[in-house]
Amino acid sequence: MSQRTYTWAQIEEINKKSLDASNKATQKPLLMTHGSNVIDISEFRSVHPGGQVIETWIGKDIQDVFKALHHPNTAKMLPKYTVGKLTGPSVFDKNTAGFVEECRKLSADFERRGLFKASLLYYAFKVSFNLSIWASSMYLLTKYPKNPAVVFLAGWLTAIFWQQSGWLAHDFLHNQVFSNRKTSRLFGYFVGNVWQGFSVAWWNNKHLAHHAVPNIHTEDPDIDTFPVLAWSDHALSLFSDLPDDVASRFFIKYQKWYFFPVLALARISWAAQSLFYSVPLLNGFFWGQTSQQIKFNVHNHTYETIGLVLHYLWYFGVMAAYLDWTMALLYLITSQAGCGLLLAGVFALNHNGMPIYSHDEAKEMDFFSLQVLTGRDVEPNLFNNWFTGGLNYQIEHHMFPTLPRHNFHHVQPAVAKLCKKYGVTYHTTGFVEGTFEVLKRLDDVSQAARKLHKA
Numbered sequence: 001m002s003q004r005t006y007t008w009a010q011i012e013e014i015n016k017k018s019l020d021a022s023n024k025a026t027q028k029p030l031l032m033t034h035g036s037n038v039i040d041i042s043e044f045r046s047v048h049p050g051g052q053v054i055e056t057w058i059g060k061d062i063q064d065v066f067k068a069l070h071h072p073n074t075a076k077m078l079p080k081y082t083v084g085k086l087t088g089p090s091v092f093d094k095n096t097a098g099f100v101e102e103c104r105k106l107s108a109d110f111e112r113r114g115l116f117k118a119s120l121l122y123y124a125f126k127v128s129f130n131l132s133i134w135a136s137s138m139y140l141l142t143k144y145p146k147n148p149a150v151v152f153l154a155g156w157l158t159a160i161f162w163q164q165s166g167w168l169a170h171d172f173l174h175n176q177v178f179s180n181r182k183t184s185r186l187f188g189y190f191v192g193n194v195w196q197g198f199s200v201a202w203w204n205n206k207h208l209a210h211h212a213v214p215n216i217h218t219e220d221p222d223i224d225t226f227p228v229l230a231w232s233d234h235a236l237s238l239f240s241d242l243p244d245d246v247a248s249r250f251f252i253k254y255q256k257w258y259f260f261p262v263l264a265l266a267r268i269s270w271a272a273q274s275l276f277y278s279v280p281l282l283n284g285f286f287w288g289q290t291s292q293q294i295k296f297n298v299h300n301h302t303y304e305t306i307g308l309v310l311h312y313l314w315y316f317g318v319m320a321a322y323l324d325w326t327m328a329l330l331y332l333i334t335s336q337a338g339c340g341l342l343l344a345g346v347f348a349l350n351h352n353g354m355p356i357y358s359h360d361e362a363k364e365m366d367f368f369s370l371q372v373l374t375g376r377d378v379e380p381n382l383f384n385n386w387f388t389g390g391l392n393y394q395i396e397h398h399m400f401p402t403l404p405r406h407n408f409h410h411v412q413p414a415v416a417k418l419c420k421k422y423g424v425t426y427h428t429t430g431f432v433e434g435t436f437e438v439l440k441r442l443d444d445v446s447q448a449a450r451k452l453h454k455a
């Protein structure tokens, strides 16, 4: 049977008509392309295992985002949703076809060289080293429970342990270590839920959506921090919608001054969000998802719940058994605030202060250009690589999310060279300079908000 053919202009027109329908059930068809195949996701989007993020790529070519975020076998499902063939150029051809083609060749070359294969020895060392940080913290706490300086130090060691657990869970859940998804998740539950106290389901849904649409206003959950922090002029459109909101006016004007105190609260906020998201009773109450949605979004309630219970048992158990309430408070504040600063300080460096695009601005951007333009690399050295869990190679990580962190330094020169060849801005900076760039962006947005307020 011959398939229907579509030009890019037809795809855009069809999608526009469908999306104009107010009722979601009647928004049909919703088209995207995978190379020359045209795919309709209108039936599939509500049961997509990766969630609603699939909708952010309607009207785009999904070849590269699909490869980055799925198991290779998932491609076998695509024919089921294919409704026709694309004739003529795709939206990207006129802009960055050469760059995209060479990025794909690079990926194939890395694969041939075995760079996507993790060294289990490296990860065994990382896990053991991290465990030794936790053991040191627990030893100090239980041996000198009345000494405030030692309890303070133990709090910081716990903060470092949590930060490093965050990087490890990140690698497992990006399937960098094991290609088997079940094994990756199991390690994710252990390191993420039990050690770190974060929910795998909450983190996965948020983080992978960020990977699909980094720094895209209203789509990337990581920059959805308004009114506490506003990252771009786009966010000011939300600000001007709230002309009489005294609190958001105050927040936005002084944001560079309270940036670090906010980071110190980040871990508490993430731990609370994890609980609200993964524990069905709390989710229904605080997050407002229906039991059907919870069932769908939280992959394994039993593992999530057991993991979090074990986490709080060890954390509060050691405080209850060894510390009086003043020392317990000191340990609690140091570990929570310390970890917030250590984790969020690195997150901010990864993308904050880099360009932010609206959905329309990003419409014609290919996957690779979007990842490069919105990411910031931080100069590699022994400390930066360890402290950031390899995320200082943010651009390379976003282009190839399943690449194990110990191989980033092998691929970085080729990526930088390719970006230079095609004039795609590739930004690398030092740790301190990067932090100042973040603060400068906060200040720029504050200044713009002040002008808007006066106008």
Ligand code: HEM
Pocket (backbone or CB within 6 Å): 039, 041, 044, 048, 049, 050, 051, 053, 054, 055, 056, 057, 062, 065, 066, 069, 070, 071, 074, 077, 078, 081, 173, 204, 208, 209, 212
């Ligand atoms: C017709 C197109 C698509 C199909 C058939 C499809 C199918 C699937 C399937 C079967 C899974 C679970 C197995 C796996 O992880 O590979 C999945 C997960 C996922 N998908 Fe898709 N998908 C499609 C398009 C997309 C698009 C366009 C995006 C991004 C914009 C996306 C983002 C995700 C994410 C983030 C996950 C979660 C992966 C994880 O937990 O490791 N998918 N998808």
